[in-house]
Structures are given as structure tokens and as C-alpha cells.
Amino acid sequence: MRIALLGYGKMGKTIEQIALQRGHTIVIKANHNDNYDITQADIAIDFSIPSAAFKNISHSLTHNIPVISGTTGWLKDYDKAVALCEAKNGAFIYASNFSLGVNIFFELNTNLAKMMNTLKQYKVSIEEIHHTQKLDAPSGTAITLANDIISVHSNYNSWQLNKETDNAIQILAKREEDVPGTHTINYNSDIDTINIKHVAHNRQGFALGAVVAAEWLLGKTGIFTMKDVLNIG
């Protein structure tokens, strides 16, 4: 595949390594203010910044180029991206987290939340820890985890950043040097605590998942998620 990397930062560079190992070619490496001809590519992979993601995605879809986006913090425009993809009969995948491990963790989180729905003495909270350059908080992954709990647990109808309220899931966002991404779900009662945790050791899992998703998407039309790609859940 000829791949356009829209965002050539930490993730763009890791994706490049894995894509080359898997026999693909990188035809575009675009950062801020770079001009590029998207029609050179078979597929675009956007790992940029929150304020640029929707523009990158819509530019690709407008030119009939399938697009994968892993950028977080732009989801207010997600429905517009879906509408454009449908209008163009294009192909699009967004995932807050492309790693196989986190997608298994998403399933564990939903199953645990279903079980906890009948055990109201436990109060849930989510903690995420990321590197200090991260622009958005909470992480996209923490938002997915919170929304998945809300969809099956009748005590919760929203989430709140760094704040504890009755019917909102508290998400604590911490920033520490060089942490690729750690997410913990805590269920706390007066008697005990149950937690599940995912720790990324590096960015390889995110990047491999994005390349696998791009390989899977090529030749398809529609709006998909990593559940479709990995056939889990």
C-alpha cells in the first residue's frame, strides 16, 4: 500500500517503521502547514493534533482516499466525518486506541461494568497516565472506557475530569515524563477495591494496530471500528 502519514510525530514515525517492515511504502509525511497531494496515496493514516484531525480526515474523504484516524480530542466533529464518509461512499475508521491489548481491555471493562451494575456498593473511577507532551485530557481511551461503562451501568450517565460527583464517572488524568499510556479502572467499596489495568510499554502496539486496520480497510466502503477489524466483542 502507498500510505500517507498525516502527522509525522511520535506515532507517525513508529507507524512508518512498522509499515515498511510489512512491505508498504510511505508516500507522504505531512506535519503542520505542509502541502501534499493526497491522491498519490492508497490510504491515509492521521495521527496529528486535535485541531487538525477533522481537516485531514475530510480532505482524504473528499478525494476518495480511505482514512484511519487515531488522533484524540477532536470527537465533537466525529458525526460530520461520518456524514461526509457516507456522502462520498468512502471508508473510515476512528479508534481512540488501536492496540490489540487495549481492545481486549475494552471488552474486559464492559463485562466487569455489567457485573458491577448489580453491586451498587462499588463506586467506579478511571485513572489515565500519559507523557507530558500530550495535548488533550482526559485521553481518548479513558473517554471510551467511561462511555462503555455508562452504556451498561445504570448508576452513571456522564464522566467528569478530575472531579467526583454522584452520577458521573471520575476520570483522573496524570501527566508524567515518557509514559506511553496507562489506564486503570477502579471499583472501590468500604470493604475492598477491585481494579483492572492496561500498561503500554511503548508505542508499537498502537502503531501495529493502525497498520493492520489500514490493510483491513483497503478496498472496503463504510464506517468501521477496531471491533470490526479485530472481530472481537
Ligand SMILES: NC(=O)C1=CN([C@@H]2O[C@H](COP(=O)(O)OP(=O)(O)OC[C@H]3O[C@@H](n4cnc5c(N)ncnc54)[C@H](OP(=O)(O)O)[C@@H]3O)[C@@H](O)[C@H]2O)C=CC1
Ligand atoms: N489511537 C491510538 O491508538 C493512539 C492515538 N494517539 C493520538 O495520536 C495523536 C498524535 O500523537 P503523537 O504522535 O504522540 O503526537 P506528536 O505531537 O508526537 O505528533 C503530532 C504531529 O502532528 C503534526 N501536525 C500538526 N499539525 C498538523 C496538520 N495540520 N496536519 C498534519 N500533521 C500535523 C505535528 O507537527 P508539527 O510539529 O509541525 O506541529 C506533529 O509532528 C494524538 O492525538 C494522540 O492522542 C497516540 C497514540 C496512540
Ligand SMILES: O=C(O)C1=N[C@H](C(=O)O)C[C@H](O)C1
Ligand atoms: O497521546 C498519546 O500518547 C496516546 N493517546 C491515546 C489516547 O488519548 O487515548 C492512546 C494512547 O493512550 C496514547
